[in-house]
Amino acid sequence: MIACRGCGKTDLIRVLDLGKTPAADHFPRVAEPVCAEEMSHSLAMELCRACGLAQLADDDTIADEPRGVEPQALRDQAGDAIERVAAAGWLRGDSVFEFGSPHGGTWIPLLAARGYTPVKSAPDVVLDCFGIMHEKDQRAAFDTRSQLIRPGGVLLLQYHSLMTIVRQGQWNALRHGHFAYYSLTALMRLLGEVGLRVATAWEFDLYGGTVLLAAVRENVHHDDVVDRILATEEEFGITDPEVISDLQRRADLHVEELRSWLESESSGGRSVFGYGAASRAVALFSRAGLDARLLAAVADASPAKHRRRMPGTDIPIISPAELLAANPDRVLLTVPDLLAEVAARYPELDGRWQVDGQ
Ligand SMILES: [Zn+2]
Incomplete structure (x- = not known):
């Protein structure tokens, strides 16, 4: 890849290279012999040194991600998340639009139960729960979300944290079809580029560590939770290629063991x-x-x-x-x-x- 999916700059460095792998969601019939084409898909992660976004280097597979059965853990977490967002006063207005995820799962029924109406334009609440990682052009995807929100509305964005992936050695989070792996540090910049400011965030144990953030168009200063996550990421070195490339060591060790x-x-x-x-x-x-x-x-x-x-x-x-x-x-x-x-x-x-x- 030449340009960063998030900021468009060309300062990318490879941090994890799994070589040629099969597409992760195509299970061939048992009688069909393994062929060279099946094993021909490069799978690698790159880190942008300009904006800090970790991203899928290239993807020549055809998205074939099946809508899986929603695990109970995901449903439980959604209920918990909406409770916490509401309690903190971040459920604004009465209309909602959700950018879905191919993994299935929707928060719409939870919001409908609170009197929200799903709309196609100018919603008060824009939801994105593991959706935006599936977008090839990250910059365009952030812009679309920002443009959609009604003035005074809020974007609620939930993502599997890059901190979790690196700290826990979750190298196989790297998948075809998953184009971005977010730190809050990178998201502050990418959301800022499209006129959104992160106000607060909530952390969950889902997948070892998941973050939900609230971002708005008005000029707010972020709260202590955001400060704490950013400080932890800085101390860890979440934008340092050498730190992220520990995933390569973990991947190699896992395979050998x-x-x-x-x-x-x-x-x-x-x-x-x-x-x-x-x-x-x-x-x-x-x-x-x-x-x-x-x-x-x-x-x-x-x-x-x-x-x-x-x-x-x-x-x-x-x-x-x-x-x-x-x-x-x-x-x-x-x-x-x-x-x-x-x-x-x-x-x-x-x-x-x-x-x-x-
Ligand atoms: Zn970038």
Whole structure:
């Protein structure tokens, strides 16, 4: 990429390079052999040294992000978020427009319950919950949101924090179709460019650390919460390429550890299956060069994925019933957050779970 998606300047530096990977949301049929084209999509993150926006370097995949089932955690957080915004007096007016996310989930019913009417122009409240990260042209997307708000209205923008991604080594947050990874530091600048000022923010544990901010067109000074987040980001070095590129080390280590654990299980004669044909496992499995010899199959609750395989590998996706019938020695759980749920649902697998990355 030549120019920053946020500020248009050309001072970009690569901070994470996962090489050629499969598209994360295309699960080929199990009979379809792995081909070179399938593995041909570059996946890398760049950081803009001018505005501090971390971004997807390039994306030659076709967006195919399925509207997933909204997890309960996301619904609970939405209710909590609206409560906190209302209590702080930031729910203005009585009309709302929402920029949706392909991940599903909407806050409209929560606002309708508070008397809000959805409108297409000049809303008092503009909602964006994990929506804007899916926009290729970030500058244009910020401008669209700013232009839409009625004078005196408010933008409520929720995002997975880059601080969380880097601090917790969440390198597989980097995905095709996810064009931007935000710090509050970068957002202050990018929103400022389109005439919006950040007034306050709320933090949530969702995805390890999610921030919701309120931005307005009038001249406000931000509050102590914003000051505290900005100070934490500065101390951490959130706009420093060397700091962000710790993600590369974490990615390489994760791949090596998974590969060597699977090799040792295999040489010990133990059968290993996976649970969770998640998009986040796609780059991990392909980078680790896994195949059905090391990981016999991956079970997934979604019938749409059955009789398909993990992209870039010959590992088939099976149903949970088939997993139980196979009676594996170990089960690699690709989505750590699911442990309590699957452990309760499949007591037969007690003592066999191996949580990925732990
Ligand atoms: Zn920039």
